[in-house]
Amino acid sequence: MSRRPYIRKVERSWWLQHPRYVHYMIRELTSLFVGLYCALLAVGLLRLSQGSAAWDGFVANLSSPLGISFQLLCLVFATYHSVTWFALTPKAMPLQVKDEPVPGIVIVGAHYVAWAAVSAVVLIGAGM
Protein backbone atom coordinates (compact mmCIF):
# COMPACT_ATOMS: atom_id res chain seq x y z
CA MET A 1 0.00 0.00 0.00
CA SER A 2 1.52 3.29 -1.06
CA ARG A 3 1.43 6.43 1.04
CA ARG A 4 0.16 9.61 -0.56
CA PRO A 5 -0.52 12.15 2.21
CA TYR A 6 -2.89 14.91 1.14
CA ILE A 7 -1.90 18.46 2.04
CA ARG A 8 -4.67 21.02 2.45
CA LYS A 9 -3.58 24.56 1.62
CA VAL A 10 -4.27 27.44 4.00
CA GLU A 11 -6.80 29.75 2.34
CA ARG A 12 -6.06 33.45 2.10
CA SER A 13 -9.30 34.08 3.97
CA TRP A 14 -8.21 31.95 6.97
CA TRP A 15 -8.58 34.91 9.28
CA LEU A 16 -12.28 35.26 8.44
CA GLN A 17 -13.06 31.70 9.49
CA HIS A 18 -13.30 32.29 13.25
CA PRO A 19 -14.02 35.38 15.40
CA ARG A 20 -10.79 34.84 17.35
CA TYR A 21 -8.77 35.30 14.16
CA VAL A 22 -10.76 38.39 13.17
CA HIS A 23 -10.06 39.93 16.61
CA TYR A 24 -6.39 39.09 16.18
CA MET A 25 -6.24 40.77 12.78
CA ILE A 26 -7.99 43.88 14.14
CA ARG A 27 -5.35 44.03 16.87
CA GLU A 28 -2.60 43.65 14.27
CA LEU A 29 -4.19 46.46 12.24
CA THR A 30 -4.19 48.79 15.24
CA SER A 31 -0.42 48.44 15.52
CA LEU A 32 -0.18 50.00 12.06
CA PHE A 33 -1.73 53.20 13.42
CA VAL A 34 0.55 53.11 16.47
CA GLY A 35 3.46 52.93 14.01
CA LEU A 36 2.07 55.77 11.91
CA TYR A 37 1.80 58.00 14.98
CA CYS A 38 5.41 57.16 15.91
CA ALA A 39 6.38 58.24 12.38
CA LEU A 40 4.42 61.47 12.90
CA LEU A 41 6.40 62.19 16.08
CA ALA A 42 9.66 61.53 14.21
CA VAL A 43 8.61 63.98 11.50
CA GLY A 44 7.80 66.49 14.26
CA LEU A 45 11.33 66.17 15.65
CA LEU A 46 12.76 66.64 12.17
CA ARG A 47 10.69 69.77 11.59
CA LEU A 48 11.75 71.10 15.02
CA SER A 49 15.39 70.71 14.02
CA GLN A 50 14.74 72.72 10.85
CA GLY A 51 13.82 75.93 12.64
CA SER A 52 10.76 77.75 13.94
CA ALA A 53 9.08 78.26 10.55
CA ALA A 54 9.18 74.54 9.82
CA TRP A 55 7.89 73.76 13.31
CA ASP A 56 5.04 76.26 13.03
CA GLY A 57 4.02 74.72 9.71
CA PHE A 58 4.04 71.26 11.32
CA VAL A 59 1.85 72.45 14.21
CA ALA A 60 -0.52 74.16 11.76
CA ASN A 61 -0.88 70.90 9.85
CA LEU A 62 -1.56 69.03 13.10
CA SER A 63 -4.27 71.55 13.95
CA SER A 64 -6.05 71.22 10.61
CA PRO A 65 -9.27 69.13 10.43
CA LEU A 66 -7.34 66.40 8.61
CA GLY A 67 -4.55 66.45 11.23
CA ILE A 68 -6.99 66.30 14.13
CA SER A 69 -8.97 63.48 12.48
CA PHE A 70 -5.78 61.49 11.98
CA GLN A 71 -4.71 61.97 15.58
CA LEU A 72 -8.15 60.99 16.89
CA LEU A 73 -8.07 57.87 14.73
CA CYS A 74 -4.61 57.00 16.09
CA LEU A 75 -5.84 57.63 19.64
CA VAL A 76 -8.76 55.21 19.20
CA PHE A 77 -6.58 52.47 17.72
CA ALA A 78 -3.73 53.01 20.20
CA THR A 79 -6.23 52.79 23.06
CA TYR A 80 -7.65 49.54 21.69
CA HIS A 81 -4.13 48.20 21.26
CA SER A 82 -3.11 49.20 24.79
CA VAL A 83 -6.24 47.85 26.48
CA THR A 84 -6.00 44.48 24.72
CA TRP A 85 -2.29 44.29 25.48
CA PHE A 86 -2.79 45.12 29.16
CA ALA A 87 -5.37 42.32 29.30
CA LEU A 88 -2.68 39.89 28.12
CA THR A 89 0.09 41.01 30.47
CA PRO A 90 -0.64 38.40 33.21
CA LYS A 91 0.22 35.74 30.60
CA ALA A 92 3.45 37.36 29.48
CA MET A 93 4.59 38.58 32.90
CA PRO A 94 3.29 36.30 35.65
CA LEU A 95 4.63 37.17 39.09
CA GLN A 96 5.16 35.08 42.19
CA VAL A 97 5.61 36.55 45.65
CA LYS A 98 6.79 34.12 48.33
CA ASP A 99 5.69 31.10 46.28
CA GLU A 100 2.19 32.57 45.74
CA PRO A 101 1.10 33.77 42.27
CA VAL A 102 0.11 37.44 42.05
CA PRO A 103 -3.52 37.69 40.79
CA GLY A 104 -3.82 38.73 37.15
CA ILE A 105 -6.03 41.69 38.02
CA VAL A 106 -3.20 43.18 40.11
CA ILE A 107 -0.76 42.91 37.18
CA VAL A 108 -3.28 44.45 34.77
CA GLY A 109 -4.18 47.16 37.32
CA ALA A 110 -0.51 48.06 37.79
CA HIS A 111 -0.24 48.72 34.06
CA TYR A 112 -3.23 51.09 34.15
CA VAL A 113 -1.73 52.90 37.14
CA ALA A 114 1.60 53.23 35.29
CA TRP A 115 -0.26 54.46 32.17
CA ALA A 116 -2.11 57.11 34.21
CA ALA A 117 1.11 58.18 35.96
CA VAL A 118 3.08 58.56 32.73
CA SER A 119 0.18 60.42 31.08
CA ALA A 120 -0.01 62.78 34.08
CA VAL A 121 3.75 63.49 33.87
CA VAL A 122 3.47 64.20 30.13
CA LEU A 123 0.44 66.48 30.58
CA ILE A 124 2.09 68.37 33.45
CA GLY A 125 5.28 68.65 31.41
CA ALA A 126 3.26 70.07 28.52
CA GLY A 127 1.87 72.68 30.88
CA MET A 128 -1.75 71.59 30.66
Place this chain on the structure above:
Amino acid sequence: MSEVIMLEVLRYHPETDSEPYFQPYTVPYQDDWVVLDALNHIKEHLDATLSYRWSCHMAVCGSCGMTINGEPKLSCHTFLRDYRGGVIRVEPLDHFPIERDLVIVMDSFMDKLGSVKPWLIPREDKPLAAGEHLQSPGELDTFHQYTQCINCLLCYAACPQVGLNEDFVGPAALALAHRYNLDSRDGGKDARAETVASNEGIWECTFVGACSEVCPKQVDPAAAIQQTKISASVDWLKDLLTPRGHR
Protein backbone atom coordinates in the same frame (compact mmCIF):
# COMPACT_ATOMS: atom_id res chain seq x y z
CA MET B 1 -38.45 6.21 15.56
CA SER B 2 -35.62 7.02 17.95
CA GLU B 3 -33.69 10.25 17.56
CA VAL B 4 -30.72 10.38 15.18
CA ILE B 5 -27.98 12.89 14.39
CA MET B 6 -26.12 13.51 11.13
CA LEU B 7 -22.33 13.46 10.85
CA GLU B 8 -20.39 14.63 7.79
CA VAL B 9 -16.96 13.02 7.90
CA LEU B 10 -14.05 13.98 5.67
CA ARG B 11 -12.89 10.87 3.83
CA TYR B 12 -9.64 10.33 1.96
CA HIS B 13 -8.25 7.03 0.75
CA PRO B 14 -4.96 7.59 -1.05
CA GLU B 15 -5.42 4.44 -3.16
CA THR B 16 -8.62 5.68 -4.78
CA ASP B 17 -9.22 9.37 -4.00
CA SER B 18 -7.49 12.29 -5.67
CA GLU B 19 -8.75 14.62 -2.94
CA PRO B 20 -10.82 14.43 0.26
CA TYR B 21 -14.62 14.58 0.24
CA PHE B 22 -17.36 14.66 2.88
CA GLN B 23 -19.42 11.53 3.49
CA PRO B 24 -22.68 11.79 5.44
CA TYR B 25 -23.63 9.25 8.12
CA THR B 26 -26.75 9.06 10.26
CA VAL B 27 -26.14 7.66 13.74
CA PRO B 28 -28.37 7.15 16.79
CA TYR B 29 -28.47 10.14 19.13
CA GLN B 30 -27.54 9.40 22.73
CA ASP B 31 -27.39 12.11 25.35
CA ASP B 32 -24.19 10.73 26.86
CA TRP B 33 -22.42 9.99 23.59
CA VAL B 34 -19.38 11.93 22.46
CA VAL B 35 -18.33 12.33 18.82
CA LEU B 36 -15.87 9.46 19.26
CA ASP B 37 -18.79 7.17 20.24
CA ALA B 38 -20.57 8.16 17.03
CA LEU B 39 -17.42 7.40 14.99
CA ASN B 40 -17.10 4.04 16.73
CA HIS B 41 -20.75 3.34 15.86
CA ILE B 42 -20.03 4.13 12.21
CA LYS B 43 -16.95 1.91 12.24
CA GLU B 44 -18.74 -1.03 13.89
CA HIS B 45 -22.15 -0.85 12.20
CA LEU B 46 -22.07 1.32 9.06
CA ASP B 47 -18.64 1.56 7.45
CA ALA B 48 -15.63 -0.45 8.59
CA THR B 49 -13.32 1.43 6.20
CA LEU B 50 -13.39 4.64 8.28
CA SER B 51 -9.97 5.36 9.82
CA TYR B 52 -9.23 7.51 12.87
CA ARG B 53 -6.97 7.45 15.92
CA TRP B 54 -8.17 6.96 19.45
CA SER B 55 -7.18 5.12 22.59
CA CYS B 56 -8.24 6.13 26.09
CA HIS B 57 -11.68 7.76 25.57
CA MET B 58 -11.03 9.99 28.60
CA ALA B 59 -9.01 13.01 27.40
CA VAL B 60 -5.71 11.62 28.63
CA CYS B 61 -3.95 10.02 25.67
CA GLY B 62 -4.35 12.92 23.22
CA SER B 63 -4.92 10.63 20.22
CA CYS B 64 -8.40 11.62 19.05
CA GLY B 65 -7.92 15.29 18.16
CA MET B 66 -10.11 16.32 15.21
CA THR B 67 -11.67 19.42 13.72
CA ILE B 68 -15.31 19.39 14.78
CA ASN B 69 -17.49 22.03 13.15
CA GLY B 70 -14.39 24.09 12.47
CA GLU B 71 -12.97 23.90 16.00
CA PRO B 72 -10.03 21.69 17.04
CA LYS B 73 -11.33 19.36 19.74
CA LEU B 74 -10.78 15.98 21.35
CA SER B 75 -13.56 13.83 19.90
CA CYS B 76 -13.77 11.93 23.21
CA HIS B 77 -14.48 15.19 24.99
CA THR B 78 -17.10 16.61 22.61
CA PHE B 79 -20.69 15.65 23.35
CA LEU B 80 -23.33 15.09 20.66
CA ARG B 81 -25.80 16.97 22.88
CA ASP B 82 -23.95 20.20 22.18
CA TYR B 83 -24.87 19.81 18.49
CA ARG B 84 -28.38 18.39 18.92
CA GLY B 85 -30.63 19.21 15.98
CA GLY B 86 -27.71 20.12 13.77
CA VAL B 87 -25.05 18.49 11.63
CA ILE B 88 -21.62 17.60 13.01
CA ARG B 89 -18.83 18.07 10.50
CA VAL B 90 -15.74 16.03 11.40
CA GLU B 91 -12.39 16.69 9.70
CA PRO B 92 -8.75 15.85 10.46
CA LEU B 93 -6.76 18.45 12.39
CA ASP B 94 -5.80 21.44 10.24
CA HIS B 95 -2.18 22.15 9.27
CA PHE B 96 -1.17 18.49 9.04
CA PRO B 97 -1.07 16.26 5.94
CA ILE B 98 -3.91 13.72 5.82
CA GLU B 99 -2.66 10.15 5.86
CA ARG B 100 -6.12 8.61 5.54
CA ASP B 101 -9.60 9.82 6.49
CA LEU B 102 -9.20 11.47 9.93
CA VAL B 103 -5.64 10.26 10.48
CA ILE B 104 -2.97 12.95 10.17
CA VAL B 105 0.76 12.67 9.53
CA MET B 106 2.47 13.96 12.68
CA ASP B 107 6.11 13.28 11.81
CA SER B 108 6.91 17.00 11.63
CA PHE B 109 5.64 17.50 15.18
CA MET B 110 7.70 14.61 16.51
CA ASP B 111 10.82 16.16 14.96
CA LYS B 112 10.01 19.57 16.44
CA LEU B 113 9.32 18.08 19.85
CA GLY B 114 12.71 16.37 19.92
CA SER B 115 14.46 19.53 18.73
CA VAL B 116 13.65 21.42 21.96
CA LYS B 117 15.22 18.71 24.15
CA PRO B 118 12.13 18.17 26.32
CA TRP B 119 13.86 16.40 29.17
CA LEU B 120 15.73 17.37 32.33
CA ILE B 121 19.31 18.41 31.64
CA PRO B 122 20.80 18.56 35.15
CA ARG B 123 22.77 21.65 36.16
CA GLU B 124 25.58 19.44 37.38
CA ASP B 125 26.35 15.76 37.63
CA LYS B 126 25.33 14.54 41.03
CA PRO B 127 26.11 11.04 42.33
CA LEU B 128 23.15 8.97 43.50
CA ALA B 129 24.63 8.96 46.99
CA ALA B 130 24.17 12.74 47.16
CA GLY B 131 20.40 12.24 47.34
CA GLU B 132 17.42 13.76 45.57
CA HIS B 133 17.19 17.00 43.65
CA LEU B 134 14.91 18.82 46.07
CA GLN B 135 12.24 21.22 44.84
CA SER B 136 9.81 23.38 46.82
CA PRO B 137 6.05 23.50 46.06
CA GLY B 138 6.54 27.08 44.88
CA GLU B 139 9.24 26.04 42.43
CA LEU B 140 6.95 23.28 41.16
CA ASP B 141 4.07 25.76 40.72
CA THR B 142 6.08 27.86 38.27
CA PHE B 143 5.92 25.14 35.60
CA HIS B 144 3.31 22.62 36.78
CA GLN B 145 0.60 23.61 34.27
CA TYR B 146 2.97 22.95 31.37
CA THR B 147 3.44 19.34 32.48
CA GLN B 148 -0.24 18.71 31.70
CA CYS B 149 0.26 18.76 27.90
CA ILE B 150 -0.87 15.50 26.26
CA ASN B 151 0.54 16.31 22.79
CA CYS B 152 -2.94 16.19 21.25
CA LEU B 153 -1.90 18.83 18.64
CA LEU B 154 -5.11 20.87 18.92
CA CYS B 155 -2.88 23.91 19.49
CA TYR B 156 -1.05 23.28 16.20
CA ALA B 157 -4.36 23.04 14.36
CA ALA B 158 -5.58 26.30 15.92
CA CYS B 159 -2.39 28.29 15.30
CA PRO B 160 -2.44 30.20 11.99
CA GLN B 161 1.33 30.65 12.17
CA VAL B 162 1.77 26.87 12.05
CA GLY B 163 -0.37 26.83 8.89
CA LEU B 164 1.53 29.69 7.27
CA ASN B 165 5.05 28.51 8.15
CA GLU B 166 5.57 24.76 8.35
CA ASP B 167 8.96 25.31 10.00
CA PHE B 168 7.46 27.05 13.05
CA VAL B 169 8.35 24.91 16.08
CA GLY B 170 4.84 25.52 17.38
CA PRO B 171 2.96 25.92 20.66
CA ALA B 172 3.19 22.54 22.42
CA ALA B 173 6.91 22.00 21.82
CA LEU B 174 7.77 25.56 22.89
CA ALA B 175 5.57 25.25 25.99
CA LEU B 176 7.36 22.06 26.91
CA ALA B 177 10.75 23.72 26.42
CA HIS B 178 9.56 26.49 28.76
CA ARG B 179 8.45 23.84 31.28
CA TYR B 180 12.01 22.49 31.50
CA ASN B 181 13.62 25.93 31.39
CA LEU B 182 11.54 26.91 34.44
CA ASP B 183 12.39 23.74 36.35
CA SER B 184 14.75 24.56 39.23
CA ARG B 185 16.57 21.24 38.69
CA ASP B 186 17.28 21.98 35.02
CA GLY B 187 20.30 23.63 33.44
CA GLY B 188 19.53 23.10 29.76
CA LYS B 189 18.19 26.51 28.80
CA ASP B 190 21.24 27.41 26.69
CA ALA B 191 21.15 24.04 24.93
CA ARG B 192 17.50 24.61 23.99
CA ALA B 193 17.97 28.25 23.00
CA GLU B 194 19.38 27.40 19.56
CA THR B 195 15.94 26.11 18.55
CA VAL B 196 13.67 27.91 20.99
CA ALA B 197 15.05 31.43 20.46
CA SER B 198 15.44 31.09 16.70
CA ASN B 199 13.29 32.72 14.01
CA GLU B 200 11.33 29.48 13.67
CA GLY B 201 10.96 29.30 17.46
CA ILE B 202 9.37 31.88 19.75
CA TRP B 203 9.84 34.77 17.30
CA GLU B 204 7.50 33.20 14.75
CA CYS B 205 4.67 33.45 17.30
CA THR B 206 2.54 36.59 16.92
CA PHE B 207 0.46 35.98 20.05
CA VAL B 208 -2.79 35.03 18.36
CA GLY B 209 -3.59 33.11 21.54
CA ALA B 210 -5.72 30.45 19.81
CA CYS B 211 -3.44 27.66 21.11
CA SER B 212 -4.37 28.42 24.70
CA GLU B 213 -8.07 28.79 23.90
CA VAL B 214 -8.39 25.31 22.38
CA CYS B 215 -6.15 23.42 24.83
CA PRO B 216 -8.25 20.70 26.51
CA LYS B 217 -5.89 20.52 29.48
CA GLN B 218 -5.78 24.26 30.27
CA VAL B 219 -2.11 24.49 29.40
CA ASP B 220 -1.28 28.01 28.25
CA PRO B 221 1.27 27.73 25.41
CA ALA B 222 0.74 31.36 24.40
CA ALA B 223 1.82 32.48 27.87
CA ALA B 224 4.82 30.15 27.79
CA ILE B 225 6.00 31.58 24.49
CA GLN B 226 5.59 35.23 25.55
CA GLN B 227 7.50 34.53 28.78
CA THR B 228 10.24 32.85 26.76
CA LYS B 229 10.43 35.92 24.50
CA ILE B 230 11.08 38.13 27.53
CA SER B 231 13.61 35.67 28.96
CA ALA B 232 15.42 35.30 25.61
CA SER B 233 15.53 39.09 25.19
CA VAL B 234 17.03 39.54 28.66
CA ASP B 235 19.63 36.83 27.89
CA TRP B 236 20.47 38.54 24.58
CA LEU B 237 20.93 41.88 26.37
CA LYS B 238 23.11 40.29 29.04
CA ASP B 239 25.23 38.67 26.35
CA LEU B 240 25.56 42.04 24.63
CA LEU B 241 26.61 43.85 27.80
CA THR B 242 28.85 41.09 29.15
CA PRO B 243 30.25 39.33 26.06
CA ARG B 244 32.33 36.93 28.11
CA GLY B 245 29.23 35.22 29.35
CA HIS B 246 27.00 36.11 32.23
CA ARG B 247 25.55 32.70 32.98
